[in-house]
Amino acid sequence: MDRAELFQRIQQKRSFLCVGLDPDPDRIPASFDGDVLAFNRSIIDATREYAVAYKPNTAFYEALGLDGMRILHATIDYIGRDHLIIADAKRGDIGNTSGYYARFAFETLGADAITVAPYMGEDSVRPFLSYPGKWAIVLAVTSNEGGDDFQHTVQQDTGTALYDKVMRRVMEWGSPDQLMFVCGATRAETFSTLRSIAPDHFFLVPGIGAQGGDLQAVCRFGMNAQCGLLVNSSRGILYAQDPARAARELQQEMQSALENYLPEVSQ
């Protein structure tokens, strides 16, 4: 799914919601009797109409043991091809090895995108950018507390933060048609900086809900002419009493934001 198609779906659905499929065995309702795939299907059924993307986090499937990969594959198959599918895997290794992670995400799993950790630099990121029509989503600013530890380190030569260097360097390796950034919602005050660094790129925004991010602030500072945002909710939908309602409420908030900040295209 390319950038134009993604934006088209956002306009059609008046939503830029990404649903994080992170099934926590300890929190899945008892009625599913531990059947993770059935739980995922119920969430997909309840949210399909309101979401433009799904984001299974590989950690939850790997922890399930040998059966986990089968469940992950079956979940992706069940989503189908109408939504952007993001393998939230935060991979990255030397070039030769990153090539195998890219093969895993794009060929084995059939995902459209994979999240990538930047610490190992250029040759660790480039293999994810060599698949036409696929996306690498590189960590820039993350929504967790530990995000402060290294990402905001001020550099001697420029006086700017490490995430600034990460984004500018990574943007040399791929275009806004193949590259997004993870930009956590808990740091909405940095969104105008992030948007000035990368005016055209989509940002994948975790941290709404359980982690306390402010959706309207993110939209105000983060939206661009093609929306440029995919806002993720995982726990806030998965473990809601009524997941469909939780997704619909987020979609409605997003529709308002589109009307406020992109009035010319949200009619």
Add this chain to the structure above:
Amino acid sequence: MDRAELFQRIQQKRSFLCVGLDPDPDRIPASFDGDVLAFNRSIIDATREYAVAYKPNTAFYEALGLDGMRILHATIDYIGRDHLIIADAKRGDIGNTSGYYARFAFETLGADAITVAPYMGEDSVRPFLSYPGKWAIVLAVTSNEGGDDFQHTVQQDTGTALYDKVMRRVMEWGSPDQLMFVCGATRAETFSTLRSIAPDHFFLVPGIGAQGGDLQAVCRFGMNAQCGLLVNSSRGILYAQDPARAARELQQEMQSALENYLPEVSQ
């Protein structure tokens, strides 16, 4: 396997060799007819005597599809409990999710150690440090070309490199009995700095062989009183004409280094 046991094995075997089990389907000898597990077993049989650790990189198994995890499990079972088993996975995510990766590595796979990417900070690393007797091996300086892109970024407040901050901060979260660092051999000139930052920690050293690292320089600047080094070889052994001989030659080089730099314990 704790630090004292690891050092004991190094003394017994006069080796600190780690064999990287990264089976590349395109390079496995035709005689194995694509049977990755049989190939891994042959490498383990050929190197068991010379190695103290094995390090399967998860990328190669994930790329094999649904069968890959089964092969990874079977490989780990075949190694047994006499060697340190490192899941080279370079994982890291928000705390809740890193906990699932830790479960994957230590419970599902039964590895002794996992490599961890530090970009997301404290809560992404701590879950790997909560298993008694298990190890987190955090990326500090990596052996690939892209390692220069961000790891050597000079910080404004200290004038030191990002990897220095990463190591010092991470050392606040765990002891040398549960924490190692990945320190690439292609930057042997930085080993005296690395050792001054972390005098007691083990370093996992990739980059010997295919990536051009100098084993003697690493030992000269990197060894401590408990050896403190695990030197990895993957391609240099896996695809050698005679893997046992390649491993034995490395073991002999390591024995010399132990005699040179740790004469009091290498008798």
